[in-house]
Amino acid sequence: MSVMSKRILVTGGAGFLGSHLCERLLQQGHEVLCVDNYFTGRRANVAHLLANPRFETMRHDVTFPLYVEVDEIYNLACPASPVHYQHDPVQTTKTSVHGAINMLGLAKRLRARILQASTSEVYGDPQVHPQTEEYWGHVNPIGYRSCYDEGKRCAETLFFDYHRQHGLRIKVARIFNTYGPRMHPSDGRVVSNFVMQALNDRPITLYGDGSQTRSFCYVSDMVDGLIRLMNTPDEVTGPVNLGNPVEMSIRELAETVIALTGSRSEIVHERLPWDDPVQRKPDITLARKLLDWQPHVPLREGLVATIEYFRDLQDRVAADEGV
Numbered sequence: 001m002s003v004m005s006k007r008i009l010v011t012g013g014a015g016f017l018g019s020h021l022c023e024r025l026l027q028q029g030h031e032v033l034c035v036d037n038y039f040t041g042r043r044a045n046v047a048h049l050l051a052n053p054r055f056e057t058m059r060h061d062v063t064f065p066l067y068v069e070v071d072e073i074y075n076l077a078c079p080a081s082p083v084h085y086q087h088d089p090v091q092t093t094k095t096s097v098h099g100a101i102n103m104l105g106l107a108k109r110l111r112a113r114i115l116q117a118s119t120s121e122v123y124g125d126p127q128v129h130p131q132t133e134e135y136w137g138h139v140n141p142i143g144y145r146s147c148y149d150e151g152k153r154c155a156e157t158l159f160f161d162y163h164r165q166h167g168l169r170i171k172v173a174r175i176f177n178t179y180g181p182r183m184h185p186s187d188g189r190v191v192s193n194f195v196m197q198a199l200n201d202r203p204i205t206l207y208g209d210g211s212q213t214r215s216f217c218y219v220s221d222m223v224d225g226l227i228r229l230m231n232t233p234d235e236v237t238g239p240v241n242l243g244n245p246v247e248m249s250i251r252e253l254a255e256t257v258i259a260l261t262g263s264r265s266e267i268v269h270e271r272l273p274w275d276d277p278v279q280r281k282p283d284i285t286l287a288r289k290l291l292d293w294q295p296h297v298p299l300r301e302g303l304v305a306t307i308e309y310f311r312d313l314q315d316r317v318a319a320d321e322g323v
């Protein structure tokens, strides 16, 4: 399929999701500007793209104004792992809120389309299951997760106010748990934790009794959904849920990772983090209808690719260290 080449800004482009998005947009023939402050992202994630003359990186913190010339903006900049977003919670809120204001200001000046990487966390610890876009959520405004949850909720508010007040063309994606290669090995999220622990025969840290549920989407499916949403007609603003509706308990995930790695790891229980949502599963009826989108990669297949990535990464680190 041939597309008109556009100049596309991806904030958070050196992160896990952002690097896959940059790669896919380049494959489609676009020019890509990756803006990142490298808080949780890594240059290594985009190193293989640097030789492409249509790709450019820029170290920049989105809480500060940004003056560049582009046709489209994907706003992904924000730490996504609870460990990282709680490390400097004030900066997390600033990234979501000031970052959204700056990127919306940029989109307003350029009359550019802008997509926000929102999150299933806007539903908090949901009392409606599975979660539909109509549900307003159940979020603690003053807890440890609030910097992320409320920051993302406020960013959504800003997107819709810029849309109504200034006629901006916006797209809001509510992303559910996504995993895959290029997650940071010490990212702290469950898939990377379990895989790294299993590969090293270290104890698998199951928080609480492991009965809490999540629904895991493979990164290639997510990137496909984000691009489809960006390319919808102007009247489609979202929010649209993007995620894999196959729900499982975290205990089942631990057992699957152990089985797929052939690990000797044992499961140990640790304290459940504050406000850890009990259950989460996207209703993707709207995405199916508006984007003709649904995930295709089954969990086992995605996990095998992710395990392979972390295994290679460990081997390379060991080789560099002469181990």
Ligand code: NAD
Pocket: 011, 012, 013, 014, 015, 016, 017, 018, 035, 036, 037, 038, 039, 040, 041, 042, 060, 061, 062, 063, 075, 076, 077, 078, 079, 080, 081, 095, 099, 117, 118, 119, 120, 174, 175, 176, 177, 178, 179, 184
């Ligand atoms: P990630 O931590 O790998 O990527 C985030 C990127 O943003 C990193 O490269 C980081 O350095 C950069 N960044 C952070 N603060 C910044 C700032 N102030 N200025 C510029 N760059 C900054 O996480 P990810 O999983 O790739 O998440 C990407 C986006 O998708 C985030 O906005 C996240 O909230 C959203 N999201 C992800 C998931 C998921 O499961 N992966 C789920 C819901 C929402």
Ligand code: UDP
Pocket: 064, 065, 066, 067, 068, 101, 102, 103, 104, 105, 106, 107, 108, 109
């Ligand atoms: N902004 C930016 N790049 C631009 C235009 C605006 O980073 O190309 C930032 C700028 O910091 C501004 C914010 O976006 O404060 C919001 O812009 P808007 O035009 O909505 O508001 P104002 O300029 O009136 O504050």
Ligand code: UDP
Pocket: 081, 082, 177, 188, 189, 190, 191, 193, 194, 205, 206, 207, 208, 212, 214, 250, 272, 273, 276, 277
């Ligand atoms: N979790 C776990 N062990 C870990 C990391 C996470 O049991 O080493 C649990 C965590 O308590 C949560 C689920 O796995 O119930 C998903 O956690 P993650 O941090 O990946 O994402 P989020 O809570 O934001 O969905």
